[in-house]
Amino acid sequence: MDALKTLKAAAADPYVYGAAIQAKSGKKVVGNFCTYTLEELIVAAGAVPFRLCGTKEDISLADKHLQSYCCSLVRGGLEDALRGNLSFLAGAVFPHTCDSIQRLSDIWRLNAGFPFHIDVVLPVKLDTPSARTYMIDVLAGCKADLEAALGVQITPERLHHAISLYNDIRGTLGDIYRMRSADPGVISAGDLYHVLKASMIMDRDELLPLLHTLRDELKAGAKTAPSTVGRRVALSGGICNHPDIYTILEECGAQVIWDDLCTGTRYFEGQIEENIVPIEAIANRYITRMICPAKHLSVTARGENLVNLAKVQKADGVIFLFLKFCDPHSFDYPYLKKFLDDAGVPNILLEVEAQLPSDAQLRTRFETFVDMLK
């Protein structure tokens, strides 16, 4: 299981991995906060997209720029940038999502001091032809900005390579997710979380063979997790930066078998068509993939998706996992809860900041919830 070990090592200490990328491969590293980052373009420009998920440090420098009622992802990301923890980044790409990230982009551009900064002002609604046209224009603009920032030309060949690379990465991640859903004994939820995290930061050319190896080993019958019988739970929310959640939940008698998270299915779902104009093909994936709540598809798209996901993945329950102060997710919560309630799927809301609630508190909540699933 060397592949899994390598992936987990990268995810366990992402900044150590990130700092070594350029020396190892000569590739520049591009920071980002979002699954709407047009990673295919970054890879086509010969760089490595590097997902930022907040800090492990106490917030002090970011306090001079951001109020306490801003989420830990935004405050933590800025903290790491200002502390110099991200000095391995050549720059950052900020896709437009929520109000907080929008302002973080300004503050980052004015204070963080990286060589380049690219704003990608994506459409907010994704359900009209004119939004699609605009999306394609924005992609073309982002491509030009990346070319200028990284001093390369993104040729059609490079684009095709990046697209097929991403299709393979995303497809393989989907395979592994489905394998775990079918048999949680193949890989633990905590390990799969690390695989996802690694997939968002590693040199994608290095990543892909590792994912292939892992998938093939699991397919060949390798069991890397104890085949515990437990209730099946799906997570729904923004980012998960707390691997402990998976293990604590397991100890309470439930398994995370699927999710609707930025650090999960929203990262890998959807393939890019390979036989049409590349920029349009990339745009098509971003507008058809399940949305983040900062985007608009229809007023019930996320609710229907969540109920369907629970059904297809045979989830006994759903845990909403939100970062405190995340407006888009909090606004959707009452209606998503109602959709699940109406469908008879038990659910709870867990709001977290940079730190998890105490272990005992979390256990009590999970145990009560797991009892509801029986």
Place this chain on the structure above:
Amino acid sequence: MADQSTAKDPEKERRKIKSVSKMKEIMTTYYIEAKTARENGKKVAWITSGGPVEFLIAMDVIPVYPENHGAMIGASKMGVGLCEKAEEMGYSRDLCSYARSDIACSVTDGGPIGGLPRPDFLVCCNNICGTVLKWYEVAARFYNVPLFILDTPFIHTQFSEASRKYVVQQTYEYIAFLEKQCGRKMNFERINEVARLAVQGLRLWQEVLDTAAHKPAPMTAFDAFFHLALIVTLRGTQIAVDYYQQLVAEMRQRIQDGISMVPNEKYRLLWDNLPVWYRTKWLSDKFSSHNACLVGDTYTSAWSGIMDLIDENNFIETGAVAYSSVYINVSLDIMFETLKKLIKKYDVDGLVMHSNRSCKPYSLGQYDLGQMVMRELKIPTLIIEADMVDERSFSESQIETRIDAFMETLKG
């Protein structure tokens, strides 16, 4: 805090703005018309405060503004109860208090006017925040009515040609949406007529605000918060034009008669962010007691800030571009340019920033703006942590101490 005087003080009476009663009358009539629209065979649309209402007026649809409703809830100090109701419904306390209190009113028919009239459809322009998108999705599900979203790309550095094309295209989609909802064709000539009235209203509103550049100022930002209501709710109508004509005249007369709003105006301050609606009087009195006058603000001038971008003879192609450029839909450095102009125009001595828990796009970045103002203009900033509607986030003793300390440093 509470008004101590029982007998009318002639000096205070002289300072009162006489147009206030007219304004109240207009707003009452407006809400009665909106609440009886259905009986009169008219359609009602809910629209965001920064949305292009001109098309609704041209279609004879009655526009209703949940944000104005939120402000009324705040000013009538009914925010806490309604916010708590929304929290019971599952909406986090960290969400916008306009949205929370308005959503609660939809369910309870509560609040100062017993809830807003039910919408026939919704028009959401996200030039002011991402919150309105979520808020209008909630309303669209609750009332089960169509939602039109006018998506105005944020301006970090510049408004791109792609963005221009996108918003113009959406303007035509908006018209088609309205034609479908109303079952009749848009009168295109009428759009430009309404746009002319809107621009005329905006210019007059700006003239009203400009009178506060006079020393001493005939009005304060707190007065602007109140008189703003028509530029939000009746923009594009003759009523707003007539009213602001009257108000400008009154302000000019006050200047001539030497009537200032703050009796001994000595310090001039600029306000940033939405008002603290339930404490406007307290804050106004507090600053007055230091002989300080809030002569201008970034909020009420946000509407008129875009009027020069509107071509009244071609509103369809320029309206949405102008609306995309509002103060809050631009980056901190572009905001700073506007802030500099306001500081110079009103010749202020200090900046008062309301760090408003409800409004992240307005509040996040204030610390940086304050630093820029200090660095470049050598003007100090006071930051007040509060919320526009939810009084639970207002700590009077803490804010009082901060204001006193800030004024002491200004008095130097």
